[in-house]
Structures are given as structure tokens and as C-alpha cells.
Amino acid sequence: MNPDATALDILRQLIAIPSVNPNFTQPEDLQGEHRVAAIVAGILEDLGFVIDSLPTESKHCNLVARRGPAQPRFTLTFEAHLDTVGVKGMEIAPFAAEVRGGRVWGRGASDDKGPLAALLAALGGAKLQDLEPRGIEIKVIGAIREESGNEGAELLRNTGFETDWLVVLEPTELNVIVAHKGAFWFRIDVFGSAAHGSCPDQGLNAIEGMMEVIRELKLRVAVAARRISGSDLGSPTLNIGTIQGGSSLNIVAPSCGIEVDRRTLPGEEPDELEREMRAVLEAQVERGIIRSWSLQVIKSRPPFLGSPHTPLVRALENAAGAVGHPIGEQTVSWYSDAGVLSPCSRNTVVFGPGSISEAHTSRESISIDQLSAGTAVLRRFIEELPEAFPAAGQ
Numbered sequence: 001m002n003p004d005a006t007a008l009d010i011l012r013q014l015i016a017i018p019s020v021n022p023n024f025t026q027p028e029d030l031q032g033e034h035r036v037a038a039i040v041a042g043i044l045e046d047l048g049f050v051i052d053s054l055p056t057e058s059k060h061c062n063l064v065a066r067r068g069p070a071q072p073r074f075t076l077t078f079e080a081h082l083d084t085v086g087v088k089g090m091e092i093a094p095f096a097a098e099v100r101g102g103r104v105w106g107r108g109a110s111d112d113k114g115p116l117a118a119l120l121a122a123l124g125g126a127k128l129q130d131l132e133p134r135g136i137e138i139k140v141i142g143a144i145r146e147e148s149g150n151e152g153a154e155l156l157r158n159t160g161f162e163t164d165w166l167v168v169l170e171p172t173e174l175n176v177i178v179a180h181k182g183a184f185w186f187r188i189d190v191f192g193s194a195a196h197g198s199c200p201d202q203g204l205n206a207i208e209g210m211m212e213v214i215r216e217l218k219l220r221v222a223v224a225a226r227r228i229s230g231s232d233l234g235s236p237t238l239n240i241g242t243i244q245g246g247s248s249l250n251i252v253a254p255s256c257g258i259e260v261d262r263r264t265l266p267g268e269e270p271d272e273l274e275r276e277m278r279a280v281l282e283a284q285v286e287r288g289i290i291r292s293w294s295l296q297v298i299k300s301r302p303p304f305l306g307s308p309h310t311p312l313v314r315a316l317e318n319a320a321g322a323v324g325h326p327i328g329e330q331t332v333s334w335y336s337d338a339g340v341l342s343p344c345s346r347n348t349v350v351f352g353p354g355s356i357s358e359a360h361t362s363r364e365s366i367s368i369d370q371l372s373a374g375t376a377v378l379r380r381f382i383e384e385l386p387e388a389f390p391a392a393g394q
Contacts, residue, residue, distance in 0.1 A: 007375045008104065008368060011117035012097035013039060015106035021083040023148035033082040033144050036113075037063040040082075040142050043120050048128065055082075055144055062144055062152045067128060068137025075162075076385060077139040077345070079153075079337055080116040080169040080352075081146030084108040091362045103365040111359035112146070114366040115169035115352030115374065122378035134386045139163065146337055149299045153337035157344055165312045166345035168338040171354030171366070172330070174320065174374055176313055178349060179331040181233050182264035182303035182339060184273055187257060188213060188281065190290040194247075194254040203252030207245040209290035210256040214240060216280045217260070228265050232331050233303070237263045259298070263333055270300040304338040304348070312347035315388040319381035325373045332356070 017039065018030040034055045041051050044065045053064040063082065068075070084107050087094040094107040104114070119140070131138065143152030170177070190210050195203025218238055225235035238260065245256030262273065274297060281293040307313075308329040320327040334356055342348040353374025354366040 007114075007117045007121035007371045008099070010043070010120050011104055011109070011114055011366070011371065012099070014113040014117055015097040015104070015108055016095050018087075018095055019083050019108065020086050021145055021147040023145060024086045026086050026088075030087065034059075036082045037142050040116070040120065040140075041065065043124070044140060047123055049138075049140065055142075060144070060155075062156055063140075063142030064156075065140045065142075066137060068132055069135055071135075072137035073135030074164050074385075075137045075139060076165045076167070076382075077141060077163040078119050078167050078169060079141040079143055079156075079341065080119065081112045081143045081152065081337065083145055083147050084111070084113075085147050085360045089362055090364075092364075099368070102368050104368060104371070105363070105365040107364055109358065109364050109366040110171040110354035111356070111364070112170060112352075114354040114371055115171060116142070118353050118371055118374035119169060119378055121375045122382060125375075126379050126382040128382075130383070131385060136385055138382070143337055150301060150335075150337050150340050153340035157340055161341070161344045163345045164347070166338070166341060166348040167312075167316075168336050168341065168348065168350045169352040170336050170350050171356050171359060172332075172350055172352055173355050174325060174327050174351070174353055174370065174377060175330045176308075176316055176327060176349050176351050177332055177336075177338075178306040178308045178313065178329050179233055180304045180335060180339065180350070181236075181333050182266075182268070183299055183301045183335040184262040184264050184268075184270055185260065185297070185299040186262070186274075186277065187259045187296040187298060188277070189255060189257040189294045190281070190284070191255050191292045192253065192290055195252040197248075197250035197252060200252050203254075204288075204291055205252050206256040206290060207253040209284060210243075210245065210258060212284055212289050213280060214258070216283075217277070220276060220280065221262070224268065228267060231265050233265055234331075234333065236265050236268060237333070263335075264303060266303050266305050270297070301335060301339045304336065304342050304350070306338075306342065306348050310347045311388060312349055315384065316349065316351060316377070316381055318388075319384055320377045322384075323373075323376040323380050325377055327377075
């Protein structure tokens with residue numbers, strides 16, 4: 001790694017490599033998680049990291065790198081995802097990494113290549129050689145396929161991954177995220193009976209049936225919100241993300257399907273949510289609103305529930321204050337790999353430069369000032385680990 005490389009240099013290099021999640025419908029030449037991983041691995045090897053695992057075009061795994069003693073007394077892990085969402089409909093060149101107006105523009109600029117670039121630049125500037133004599137190990141995880149269901153995080157957890165501190169890198173505007181909602185995604189298809197559009201009473205309109213299903217689902221969420229009031233995470237939510245139905249305007253619709261994003265709070269169990277939906281659907285059959293139905297759970301992930309009162313939070317806030325960027329704690333509604341991996345760590349936070357409001361947008365970008373500030377905070381945080389280490393077991 002060029003010792004003078006900045007987060008901006010690294011970020012532009014990463015944006016220029018398409019790494020659209022392969023589960024999205026995109027040309028294969030845009031699916032380059034393994035190419036991003038190779039660049040990141042090369043940077044880390046130059047910094048003295050050992051690469052334990054590296055994804056390739058045919059190898060479905062995470063990038064796992066480590067630097068430290070063979071038998072560490074303390075492990076700090078940074079995790080970022082290598083994939084992005086798709087680029088259809090973008091209003092800028094997604095891989096040009098244009099620098100304009102104090103920002104870097106391109107797919108992944110904020111989510112998640114900006115935070116990853118800040119980390120790599122911070123590691124390049126930090127005195128890593130001072131950590132090993134103290135028994136401190138640093139791990140860097142480049143997770144695959146986060147955008148389609150946190151698959152890389154699941155793979156990591158299933159390998160028996162453990163760490164003392166975990167920093168999940170996401171665009172948080174340098175706030176420390178200590179909790180977020182869970183995610184329960186599902187698809188419902190309902191079926192009626194086709195008939196000529198001029199005689200709707202001779203058929204059973206699946207679109208109208210789905211309207212009743214949606215009304216009932218929203219009612220159930222409202223009931224849940226009243227039952228779980230007062231949470232720092234707010235209320236559970238329901239979003240109808242996609243809908244398809246019917247075959248022609250002059251035919252009574254025989255089928256209708258929706259995909260739903262349900263955000264959950266602690267105490268809402270996936271099995272109970274699924275039973276509730278099945279009851280809703282079966283009730284519509286009994287009422288004669290629909291003829292039959294199917295339900296598919298696409299993704300079920302638990303909430304992340306950390307604490308603002310941990311040594312990890314204090315260490316990050318102290319580092320930020322020391323470089324002139326005071327930060328605070330927040331809870332958010334969006335999901336991250338912290339929901340999957342927090343059980344594997346004593347202390348977990350989500351943190352990084354960039355704004356989630358830029359993520360997935362048609363004009364994604366990140367402020368260069370924010371990128372630089374994130375690098376400075378992370379570098380100071382890493383270098384102050386020996387001072388924070390005695391409190392790490394608290």
C-alpha cells in the first residue's frame with residue numbers, strides 16, 4: 001500500500017470496481033465482490049495482515065484478514081460489506097468515482113465503500129506495530145452479499161466467529177449506532193378466479209382480495225405498535241415494497257402478489273409473526289375473499305440491541321473528541337450485519353462516515369470532509385487501543 005494513500009484515493013479505486021450483489025438481476029460483469037476483495041486484501045497484506053480467507057469468482061466466502069499475536073488477549077474486529085445494490089436508474093456514472101463539489105460520486109460511495117476506505121486509510125496511518133506487544137489482534141472482515149439478506153454475516157457466524165469488540169462499518173454520519181430494528185421480509189400470493197371483465201361477479205378478484213389482506217396486515221402492525229410503545233427504537237413498521245397482479249384490464253384478476261418489509265422490535269418473534277400472517281390469510285379464505293394463498297419468508301433477522309454504556313462506545317467517543325469531531329449515540333430503523341453478528345461479540349457498535357440517506361439512491365455520494373473525519377477518528381481509536389484495553393473486559 002502506498003503510505004501516502006488517502007481514504008479518497010482508496011475509495012475512488014473501490015468505486016471503480018463494480019460489485020453489485022449477485023442476487024440482483026444485473027449483467028455478470030457488474031458482479032465483482034471478489035475483485036473488490038482482492039484489492040482490499042492487497043492493501044491489508046501490505047500492512048502486515050495475514051489473509052485467512054479470500055472470495056474468488058467461484059468461491060463463496062468472506063474476506064477474513066488478521067494482524068496480531070498467535071494467541072491474542074484481545075481482538076478488535078472491523079466488518080464491512082463488499083457488495084452494493086444495483087445501478088439501474090442511476091443519474092450519475094455509477095463507477096466513474098467523480099470528485100465534484102467536495103464529494104465523491106458513485107455506487108457504494110456511502111454504502112459501504114466509503115466506510116471501508118476510511119478504515120483502510122486509518123490502518124495505513126496507525127502505529128499497528130505498537131498493538132502486538134500488548135496482545136491485541138485486529139481483524140478485518142469483508143462480508144459478501146449483505147444487501148440481499150446478510151449472507152456473508154451468516155456465513156461468518158456459522159464458522160464460530162468470536163471477538164471482543166466489533167465495529168460494523170456503515171454510513172452513520174460518525175454517530176455510534178447502539179441499536180436497530182430487526183427485519184422480516186416476506187412474499188404473499190393470493191389466488192382468485194378469472195372471468196370476463198364485463199362480468200366481475202362471475203369471478204373472484206385476487207387484487208381486491210389482496211387489498212383486504214393489506215388492510216388487515218396494517219391493522220396488526222398498529223396493534224403491535226400500541227402493545228410495544230415506549231421503545232427507543234420507535235414502532236414496528238410495514239412497507240409494501242412490490243405488487244404484481246392480474247393479466248389484462250378486461251379480465252378479473254386471478255392472482256396477486258406482494259413483497260413486504262416488516263421492521264421488528266425486540267420481543268417480536270418471527271414464528272409468531274408467521275403464524276399471525278397465516279391466520280390473516282386463512283381468514284380471507286373463510287370469508288370467500290380469496291380462493292387460496294401462499295406465503296414465503298424471504299428474510300428473518302433479529303434486532304440489534306446494544307448499549308450506549310460500554311467501553312467500546314466510550315473509546316470511540318474519546319477518539320472522536322480527541323480529533324475534534326465529537327459524536328453521540330443513536331438508534332436507527334435500518335438493518336445491518338450487527339443484527340446477525342452482535343451475539344458473537346462482547347461489545348458491538350455500527351459506525352462510519354457517510355449518510356444512510358445517500359445509500360441506494362440514484363445520485364449516491366459521500367462528503368470528502370466526512371470521509372477524512374472518519375479516517376481520523378478510526379485511526380485515533382486504533383492507536384488508543386492499548387489505553388482502552390484494560391477496560392475492555394468490563
